[in-house]
Amino acid sequence: MKINYKDRLTTNEKLSKLRDLMKKNNLTAYYINTADPHQSEYIPDHYKIRSWLTGFTGSAGYAVVTQKDALLWVDGRYFIQAEQQIAASEFRMMKMATKGFPTLEEWLLNNLDYGDSLGMNGYLISEGFYRKLKFALSDKKINLQTNHHLVEDIWVDCPPLPNAPVYIHELKYTGKSAARKIQEVRKKMFEDDAEAALYAGLNDIAWLFNIRGNDVLNTPVSMAFALITIDNAYLYIDQKKVSSDVRKFLEENEITLKAYNRIYEDLPNLDVRSIVLNQANINHTLFAQIPASIKIKNKLDYPYLMKAALNDVELENQRNSYLKDSVALTKFIYYIKQNVQSEELNELNAAEKLHNLRTEQDLFIDDSFATIAAYGPNAAMMHYSATENSYSQIEPKGFLLVDSGGHYFDGTTDITRTISCGPLTDEEIKDYTLTLKAHINLARAKFLYGATGYYLDVLARQPLWQNYMDYKSGTGHAVGYLLGVHEGPQRFNMNYVNIPLEHGMVITNEPGVYKENKHGIRIENDYVVLKDKQVDTDLFMKLDCLSFVPLDKDAIDVNLLENYELEWLNNYQATVYEKISPHLKRNEKEWLKTETGKLL
């Protein structure tokens, strides 16, 4: 039922419509989150329901509306932005993980009455979330009603679902056919005594079937579900996206095509004894379609774990994509340094220049995320993004921080450089050098097999902690292979997850220093975990660098470096010159020679 309200409503008008619908449906409260039916990190515009309702455009957050309250929970990245964007409305901000602000569960428990009904859209919440919330609210017997889409009903000019065509990720890039990957999934199903596996994660499905799409900004995936049984592999996808070539490719890999929504009809008729799935990925409405007789095995999706370590073909390609990306970055740094005195450079045209340099590289598809080009104090905001309405000029002094990446047919990249645009203060030089020490201490780590990213994270933080500084982010994340630029499961951060670093895993190393109203510094190279040396029963691992972009010699105080750090730096810079200079023009090459010269 679509109700035809007029196009442009204020937030409070939207709230009023929502409250009318809540009354009609006997709902005391309504919950609105930021999600698609696949629990994707980045979601298609069609699902940006929370943004539309609240006016807050950040990438994460959730809201609760009652007849008298309208609350928006946001995390620390977005306190300032959200405050501004909801200022003219009834919405009040609830700061996550902040003293004095209740969590969602706490607020609901304190403000709903025994037996009240809380509405939400079951397609947009995971089964895991549903169970956690239901348990948390069980003391007050709160009735969770998941068959609503009240905001969607009001949002008449909602963008349509995406429909970008699907393309094949060829064997020369993947190194393994979809048919073989599916067989490996079945082997794991057998070991876990599961007769079916259900997947909703778009990255996992794209990897498993060797297909890519373009339904989500900066992520080459297509909206789909997958169901694997012992005999069949089903891909649920909008068939209009599938060309005859792709159709043929899927047939060859014994994959059966079905309509995207058909999964909701097929599951009730699924004739298996057990199914393996991840409740954090499967939406509640989809989960509810599984017959009660089927035993559920809840665990991390096999493809999620299988794709984390690249095979030899993927790794060779990934190295090549990083090399090309490093060439583009190096040319970009040269361009900035050459032109910052003479040209009108700003955060927007700098990002555009970088995009154009990437476009010149072989097999380039798209940026892997919206480039962060942040000049001066802007870089102290970790998730800063310049807009047409608000951006800074780049002056011939201080730092320009650029965090960016690209999708290529042969890989996905992510890199950050902090570029000196002219004279630096002593504090800027000290902070750059401490960040470099942090990066180096993790980069050169050798570690016994079994070590987790949590176990190693302190190596990066220690040089900063010695100076009573910390960065409020993880040190590194997994990078997909022509997939999401933020992947899992491997991470360098302060939260323990029992995922040992495996040979072939790609992971970023990006410590930083962020000083409000002063500057932001981040140095990011990406690494692949490799077996290094076996000594008796000990298998030692190492990190092998993929990114080769010069570090800024003008920002380094060599007196702050230990001998082994200086040695690492000089080796790195020499390798950059060796690998990148063949791809540069003469003047770029000359500059790089100086930039990467040995420091003493």
Next chain:
Amino acid sequence: MKINYKDRLTTNEKLSKLRDLMKKNNLTAYYINTADPHQSEYIPDHYKIRSWLTGFTGSAGYAVVTQKDALLWVDGRYFIQAEQQIAASEFRMMKMATKGFPTLEEWLLNNLDYGDSLGMNGYLISEGFYRKLKFALSDKKINLQTNHHLVEDIWVDCPPLPNAPVYIHELKYTGKSAARKIQEVRKKMFEDDAEAALYAGLNDIAWLFNIRGNDVLNTPVSMAFALITIDNAYLYIDQKKVSSDVRKFLEENEITLKAYNRIYEDLPNLDVRSIVLNQANINHTLFAQIPASIKIKNKLDYPYLMKAALNDVELENQRNSYLKDSVALTKFIYYIKQNVQSEELNELNAAEKLHNLRTEQDLFIDDSFATIAAYGPNAAMMHYSATENSYSQIEPKGFLLVDSGGHYFDGTTDITRTISCGPLTDEEIKDYTLTLKAHINLARAKFLYGATGYYLDVLARQPLWQNYMDYKSGTGHAVGYLLGVHEGPQRFNMNYVNIPLEHGMVITNEPGVYKENKHGIRIENDYVVLKDKQVDTDLFMKLDCLSFVPLDKDAIDVNLLENYELEWLNNYQATVYEKISPHLKRNEKEWLKTETGKLL
């Protein structure tokens, strides 16, 4: 029922008696572990049943006997020793955590038949172990019979239960009365909605009631149980151990004395709705006495966690005990270095000399564990202990490793020094220096509050890992306060436990290098975790050193040290001189001046 066999039986004769009893009791298999009814780390001789039966005298291990098999599981520390000690018997060694050797559960599942009975002594296994084993064997419906004590029945000359007197740990040492500690336990019970708390851990009970004993070698505790309710605190203990002074002290703290075994009769009549306990500490037979109507809350014992961080009074005392202990150690090193050329020194008389030097210190009670004095290649065995029948002479070359500690009324200590007795090889010097680097890198850590010992462990290992060496042990453990020298919950090691390091926690730092048939090197100082500095919302912590014993300048290659490591070393050595020299004789002082002189 005691059966009077004659005194001295061979292992195979004991096995034969055991098998007869098993037949009479219709048991297919019998399980014998190394434990007392309190799951203590060190157990009274009375309970060394597994040692008596198998002939293997190591501190850990367990056995299974059937009519045709006799198996002994031992961990890596004891492979060589156990092999020798069971060689003349039917027992076969099962190497724990070793390929090709099944675990206890695996072996039982593969070798017992459906419905077979497995016997054991329910007093000596924890409820946690019982549940785990029962679950593991449930597929074969193995019947666990826990009301047996077959080996005890055969062991006619078993040593009696210990009966050392209990003494008071005075308020000037504890800083907090037993009555107040009990009130704090009750507060936690209230928060957890528990009406009773049951404790079997001897260290926890000693701490909670401010009493000590001497029932276990090198551990100042007394065999007891404790039951705390909202209104009462019961101490179950052999009343013969309790003098009238101690009795009065307990009364003043509103603690009710009961006979040790009375707990087994009292629990069935306990009239509460809920009880909190740790199933890993409570023996199965005791647990079985709790009425089924009482709700069990299984969690780490509050006293175990409460005593981990010392209060200000305890910490000041602990610092003082370490200072005295450091004086004894420093005098010992001087003695070794002065006499190794001229006297007949060996591992036994060296350990005795050290004991005598500790005895001279104020408030000394006992060694906190059997001193490890290991010369040359002996030190490569991490748990080496010299005996009257087997010990080495100390020669004027190479290394003597001494790991030892003391109990004082004002604290418990643990320290390791590796002492050069004369010329060293280049490899010995390199390995000592790498061990020192490992020690320093952890010692100087600064870390955000919330960091665990697992998170920081890599700081110590990294300098060794860079050289493809690893030590097969944790880096550090908690040290009790006139309690066990190995305590929890804080640890530096490669196993994750979610215990943040708290202000006041004492922990060892003892990396090492162990090379079979060559040498063993370990450098151990102990540290207290302290708040260092608050910066905005960040609370930074540090490790503050308690041990002040010179490091061996002749074993250090300064060329392998980074600047910050050399700085740490020189500061440390200067502090040692400053703190220890006032307590030395003139010749000792002169030597220490040279030993701690600045290195460049």
